Structures are given as C-alpha cells and as structure tokens.
Amino acid sequence: MIQNTKIDHGRGFDWGRTSSDYAKYRDIYPKEFYQKLIDMGLCVNGQKVLDIGTGTGVLPRNLYQYGAEFTGIDISKNQIEQAILLSQKSKMDINFQCVPAEKIDFPCDSFDVVTACQCFTYFNHEELAPKIHNMLKSNGRFVVLYMAWLPFEDVIAGKSEELILKYNPVWTGCKEVRHPISIPEVYSDYFTLENQEVFDVSVSFNRESWNGRMKSCRGIEASLSEAEVEQFDHDHRKLLEEIAPKEIQILHYAAITVIRKN
Template identity: 30%
Template sequence: MTGPDWSQTSADYARHRQGFPPRFYDLIAREGVFAPGMRVLDLGTGTGTVARGLAARGAEVLGLDPARGQIEAARRLAEAEGLSARVRFEEGLAERTGQPDAAFDLVVAAQCWHWFDRALAAAEARRVLRPGGVLLICHHDWLPLPGSVAHATEFLIEAHNPRWRMGRGTGFYPAWATDMAVAGFSGLGFGGFDHDAAYSRTDWRGRIRASAGVGGALDPGAVGRFDAELAAMLDARFPAEPLVVPHRVFAIWARRGEGGA
C-alpha cells in the first residue's frame, strides 16, 4: 500500500473523520454481504472505523494497516468502545496480508482501494476468502457540489498542495468491478445512497487536516497555515453551525467462487 503517511494525522483522523452512517450497515446486511458471526478482514483499516462498526454488530474482525499510528489509534478506540474482544488490529499490507488461505467470510476495503496495487490486493482477497466469501469495496465521500463547503475546501487544498489530484469526485467507482472480475470474483452487486453529514466547523477543519492532501502530505508548518486559512474561509463564507456536507456512500461486492484458489 502506497500513499500518504497517515501516521502523521492519526489524532485528527480518529477524532474528526466521520465513519459510515448506520444505513450503510443496514444495506450490507440486507444484501446478504454481512451477517453477525462472520470472520472479517478489514484492509487499510485506518483507525478501524468499519472494523469497529462490524465488530459492534457481531463480527470477529482483524483490521490491517501499514501505518503504526493508525493501528495504535484503532486499538485505543476499540478499547474505549468495549470491542477489544471482537476486533484486533495489526500492521499489515492488503497485497500481502500474511493470513491463511480461506480464513475469512468477508474482506472489506473501505475508503482505501485506490491506494493499493489493486490487482495484487484483489488476488490476495480471493486467496484469504473461503469459497462463497465476499469482497466488499466501499466509499464514503463528500460531494463537491458547486457553492458547497466541500467545493470551496477542495480549491483551498489545491492552492496549498498543487500535487493533490483527488478533487471533483462523484463518489462512483465503476473500475472496481473490473478489478473483481479479473481476480476471478463473480456475482457482482452494488448499492449506495446520498446523505447529509453534519459537521461543526471545528470538526470540518479536523476532517480536512486528516485528508490525503493535507495532513497526510504536508509538513506540520504547512498544515498549520492551511488550517488557519480554512478557518478564515469558514468564518467568512460558511458561518452556520453545523455545516451540512452532502456525502455519497458507494458499495460494490462480489463473491469468490466455490472452486479452487
């Protein structure tokens, strides 16, 4: 897994980034992707948002992430939520998990598939899934609609970090279906919905600091300068509390066949 140094921003990530809303968990349960008692491997777990969400709903979960700071934060949060008996976190890579063959019912990649070597990660997911097991790739993205706080924030990120190229997203990822098919998965399904996430201005600033283009990429001084400018922009243009930020949840899944690996 390559990309930002998420350990630089683990504190903001754990405190300010909102996880998937409850409706997401209802969706994957209704579609037969998830059920209590499943053995789940959460790739690129970050601070364990989805891993903890699934553990709270009855799964046995292992979360892997290459960033030590993220794993430490995930463990603290799981302990605080009383979930340490159901979820554990280890440093590890999506492409080489070190897990046994056919050990899991569900492999999840939430908000992270684009950081992986996708072909290797898909092949590894197939290897560690039992026959009939599911690979689930999901995203929870803000929508930069014109005139919105997310739209204005993206322009500010680009001004401070011209190398950032992740703006103007739509929240849809059709290429992930090809990744699954090439790796030998079948029975493709997908779902999603739009919803409004409410952020205080303080939390929105923390959310953006904990993003790939800011805290994951810039040095602390540059992050501080960005944050000060974002605070000024919010005061001037978006003074209401809370900020209402449109988001899109996108989920796509497929099953490992009953044949050999």
C-alpha cells in the same frame, strides 16, 4: 510513506501523520452507510471479516455491534495504534495488525467477508486479488466501500476543496462526482460482480469537525509540512467563519461494490 505515480502525481503521503486527527474527525459515516451492509447480510453474526486498510478501525468498530468477528490490518503503525486504543476504550475484542494488504498471509478459507473502505485505490491489485480470493471461504465476498463530498453541489465542500488545492495543487482526491467504484480487470479472474450501489448521504458536522475532516485528508496532513498544515488550518477556519453556519450538513455520495468469489 506511500508513493504512486497515479495518485497526487507521485507526491508521497503518510497516513501515520494524520492518525490523531483521523481518529478524532474521520469516524463520520452515517447510519445508512452501515445499514446497507447489514441489509445485504454482510459483517453480521457468525461471519469472520477482514478489513484491509482499516486505518483507525472505523469500519470494524462501527459494525462490531452486529456480531461479526473482525480482523483489521493497515500499513501504518500509527493508525493501528489508534485503532487498538479506540477499540479497547469501547471494550471491543478486535484483532488489529500492522501489515500491508499485499503482504497478508492468512490461511485459505479464513474469512467470510473482506472489506476495503476508502482505501481501494492504494493497493497493488495484481498482488492483492489472488490473496483475497484464497483467504475467502467458498462464495465469500469482497466488499469495496467509498464516500466523498460533492464539491460541485455543496458550496462549503467546494470552497474547502479549493483551499486544499491552493496548498497542494497536485492532490488528485478532488472534483468528485457520483460514480460506481471501478474494479480492476484482474479481479474478474477470481470474482463475479454481485451488487453495486451509489447513493447520496448528508453528513453532519460543525465548523470544528469539518475543519478537522479537511485537515486530516490526504492532501493536507498526510502530505504537507507542519508549517503548511498550520497555515491551512488558519485559513480554513477563517473561511468557515465567513461562509458556514455553526452546524453544517455536507452533501456526499457513497458507493458500495460487492464481488463474490468464483
């Protein structure tokens, strides 16, 4: 269970409760999302990469084809179990470990790249920043990635978000607009900003997968009781039958920030 007064007004959440649906419905980043990293020479052949907050291993599994040697860590045992199952199913040799990011203890100069996708807000940065700095090789890079739907521009996303807030009014993962990823000041002691991008992506779903994507978000399965999740599922499916075609394109924005080790 994670609790942070800056997230969901202090309401606790547990990503382990979402693991089954997370594995099924959260592997959704489009090709151009990954291509941005490859074009920047990140997560490619000859590099050792640590993915913190790896969840079900979405980033390492999708970038595995480009030849980097990946390690993925996550605080949730259930998430790591799913990551191992999915990587083994695809015959990928990825080292997954269940450990909080702030407790990682790899030797100095272990990695060329460290990535954090969709999880940066959850960390204790005062503890994490020096650890990442020490583990990176000379001129190594820390890459922070994020993607979110745009509720004020996409009707289906907006209506779905309204329903999440009906069931969980304290959920703060809402009302997203395009913005670069904010890097806490503590990182400036260890890193220099190298690159920052914000760009739009259209993500394909059908009613079933969009419902699964909504259900497996922090505001629903990670936070609510089973009965509440079941009722949300019922109401969201009904909503999608009323407003959504069977095949859906949901407008998102993506953001990537790269900082280089000093």
